[in-house]
Amino acid sequence: MKMKRVIVRRLKMELVHPFTTSLGTERDREFLLIEIQNQDGLSGWAESVASADPFYKEETVKTNMHIMEDFLIPIILKEQINHPDDVSQFFSHIRGNYMAKSALESAVWDLYAREKNISLATALGGVKKQIEVGVSIGIQDSTDETLRKIERSLSEGYKRIKIKIRPGWDVDVTRSVRKEFPTIPLKVDANSAYSLEDIDHLAQLDEFQLMMIEQPLAHDDLIDHAELQARMQTPICLDESIHSAEDVRKALKLGSTKVINIKIGRVGGLTEAKKIHDLCQLHNIPVWCGGMLESGIGRAHNIAMTSLPNFTLPGDTAASSNYWHADIINPEVTVDNGIITVPDGVGIGYEPDRNKIKALTLEEKVYG
Ligand SMILES: O=C(O)CCC(=O)c1ccccc1C(=O)O
Numbered sequence: 108m109k110m111k112r113v114i115v116r117r118l119k120m121e122l123v124h125p126f127t128t129s130l131g132t133e134r135d136r137e138f139l140l141i142e143i144q145n146q147d148g149l150s151g152w153a154e155s156v157a158s159a160d161p162f163y164k165e166e167t168v169k170t171n172m173h174i175m176e177d178f179l180i181p182i183i184l185k186e187q188i189n190h191p192d193d194v195s196q197f198f199s200h201i202r203g204n205y206m207a208k209s210a211l212e213s214a215v216w217d218l219y220a221r222e223k224n225i226s227l228a229t230a231l232g233g234v235k236k237q238i239e240v241g242v243s244i245g246i247q248d249s250t251d252e253t254l255r256k257i258e259r260s261l262s263e264g265y266k267r268i269k270i271k272i273r274p275g276w277d278v279d280v281t282r283s284v285r286k287e288f289p290t291i292p293l294k295v296d297a298n299s300a301y302s303l304e305d306i307d308h309l310a311q312l313d314e315f316q317l318m319m320i321e322q323p324l325a326h327d328d329l330i331d332h333a334e335l336q337a338r339m340q341t342p343i344c345l346d347e348s349i350h351s352a353e354d355v356r357k358a359l360k361l362g363s364t365k366v367i368n369i370k371i372g373r374v375g376g377l378t379e380a381k382k383i384h385d386l387c388q389l390h391n392i393p394v395w396c397g398g399m400l401e402s403g404i405g406r407a408h409n410i411a412m413t414s415l416p417n418f419t420l421p422g423d424t425a426a427s428s429n430y431w432h433a434d435i436i437n438p439e440v441t442v443d444n445g446i447i448t449v450p451d452g453v454g455i456g457y458e459p460d461r462n463k464i465k466a467l468t469l470e471e472k473v474y475g
């Protein structure tokens with residue numbers, strides 16, 4: 108592969124509904140969209156899941172801009188990349204900055220699949236033609252609103268429900284949900300809102316036959332999660348704590364987790380995501396694809412990755428219309444009775460809509 112040009116666009120898209128977690132409320136998403144062009148005029152696309160604020164993880168749109176411009180893009184333009192797996196090798200001496208690396212690497216993956224005239228799912232070794240998806244429901248103003256939102260999602264066919272929790276909005280709301288919906292696949296996500304001091308409180312969640320509790324403790328912790336897991340029956344699923352297959356190896360050794368949420372951006376790209384998938388498969392640890400309120404382009408990468416065989420639990424990849432008035436791909440991502448059909452078109456399988464992208468672009472930088 109020979110990369111000719113990298114275009115970084117900064118976009119802002121307004122969410123259909125505000126999304127509240129223990130980290131705060133998001134009303135829109137500002138993010139970087141990457142287009143990498145080769146000599147033959149083909150383009151590979153991806154987005155960075157870094158947001159404007161460093162609340163979920165350290166990275167932001169601005170730190171991504173800096174790392175991409177000063178370190179990563181010069182590598183993409185200079186090195187001979189024979190396969191997308193090479194990219195993470197070329198990036199490996201740059202510490203951290205997973206989301207920035209992932210955005211560029213994922214665009215190389217899309218370009219690679221387009222050059223080979225195959226789908227990204229096929230390029231990754233995907234096997235599933237259809238994937239099951241659930242929905243992530245933010246913290247609402249009242250329990251009633253939460254119940255109504257869940258009811259609507261279930262009527263749309265979503266295969267499982269995740270609700271966000273935080274101190275003051277956890278055991279009681281979960282009890283109400285369970286009472287109204289005794290048998291639905293249900294899980295909760297705390298986004299690191301608790302500490303081991305809350306161990307007795309969190310253990311009350313064992314009453315509710317949850318599929319899992321996602322990232323209850325600190326964003327960078329493995330040790331305390333192991334102590335909590337020893338105390339709770341509900342499986343712990345790590346999100347924020349996992350950046351690599353190495354992190355997964357350590358978490359399994361410690362007993363910190365029984366399920367892994369894979370987010371391509373959080374682990375530095377699709378090559379590392381595949382490694383985590385394979386390692387978990389080897390250890391009979393189920394994985395599922397997390398979400399970061401992506402536009403259609405990041406969503407398309409998530410769908411391709413979820414076609415790998417060990418994505419056995421429904422992911423957070425809901426329909427475009429769950430987030431956006433109008434998405435930036437054609438067609439939009441649609442969900443039929445909780446199922447997305449993995450596109451078999453070339454690359455990510457959805458066409459980026461240049462007119463819509465242009466209308467949402469606040470800034471554009473061209474390299475090469
Ligand atoms: O619908 C989605 O994209 C998932 C939303 C979600 O849960 C989330 C959104 C932003 C940041 C972190 C998380 C999370 O999974 O913890």
Ligand SMILES: [Mg+2]
Pocket residue numbers: 296298321322346347368397
């Ligand atoms: Mg999470």
